[in-house]
Amino acid sequence: MHVTALGERAPRGAGVAGHTTQRIPPMRVSGGVRVTSAVRTWTDLAPHLGLDELVIAGDRLLGIPTPLATIDELLAEVSEHSARRGHRLLARAVELVREGSRSPRESRARLALVRGGLPEPELNATIALRRRIVHGDLVYREQRVLIEYEGDQHRTDARQWAHDLERYNDLAEAGWLTIRASKTMTDAEVVARAARALTSRGWKR
Template identity: 40%
Template structure:
């Protein structure tokens, strides 16, 4: 393809004007992500959105799961597909076409912004829009990623305002329930799911990513799911903890530090599923009981011995 078409998506119309023949536009080396659009080879999500932008009407925006993914918000795996969510504001028609999931948004109830030149709903509104198809746990995972420890996308106040704006829409009850379970400063979906599992099995809610210092004030660890009043720590170890020799060595030093400080550490990995997961959760319960916790007591209340 001649420049400038060899490195970007383009419309069939502009290619024909540039003298590229219809036969060349049917070439197998060209991707056809949307009607009337061609691109040189497979496209990632952002490139697909830029390709779709070529034919979007004024006022249409990227929304729902597509907007979440563009922001880096975690979505259910079933929504990590090649479809692009495009929304129009009422009373305009719902966008249709190959490769498009179309939506209509109520006028005035959604915030819009630009992300790297793409028209897109706000991170908070994108999260709220997931509620039409997502479960409460999926919404909590996505919501936690909005408030992640490093470079968060939003604040609880902004999320609360978005939840109120979406009152009366499909999934609002699940959205409201999920918002109450969202916590700031998590690092991964696995940490979120571990926190939910701990609470759902009747244990007190842990403190998320707690800085742990020694007597000199040196930072020894950031505890994933911590019970500081009982010196019990539930940790999720991703694959990098097993595959990276440097990370493995740091983990050993970290565990030694925690042991010297009196912490009991229970580690979870992706292999802890089903019965194995239940057994690890029971180990957390046993550790808490051994350190003075009793079921039904207020968080942080020790049982006298």
């Protein structure tokens, strides 16, 4: 647990990472305990995380269905963070943060796809089908290519399984090519499959 003291000696103890500050950061109360705001916590993570981890955390702040911050709030906090450790990394991360992510896997895949030379996909975008509107995890609308991440509940829940089958059949009828990904697939596999799918639909590097 990271504990910050105001103008005092940094707290010490088993399982405690102590810090000290000379000014009170943005706070909120959770369970009767004062904690730093979501945006401030994100900037405080900069000295401890790598670039991708910061982007994934930033995506969560702007993510759906319950965003915890806005991009303007992130930009403002990064600007105020200019004299502190990790500012350069934060400045890089905020440029890569996007709205609309639902999971770390989606954020990580998006970064991998772009670094692999592929276009940046839409996150959790709506797709209008003949009978209904659905949402896709990572969407290449022009080529009608969709990447979907599926957890175990898609396999073990009979109702979810039936819903998925109907949804994928509707997508296929509308000309969409769906790549179904799981937690066992590496980012490299997702990128390779996406590249082949996009190429088959006329995309050129």
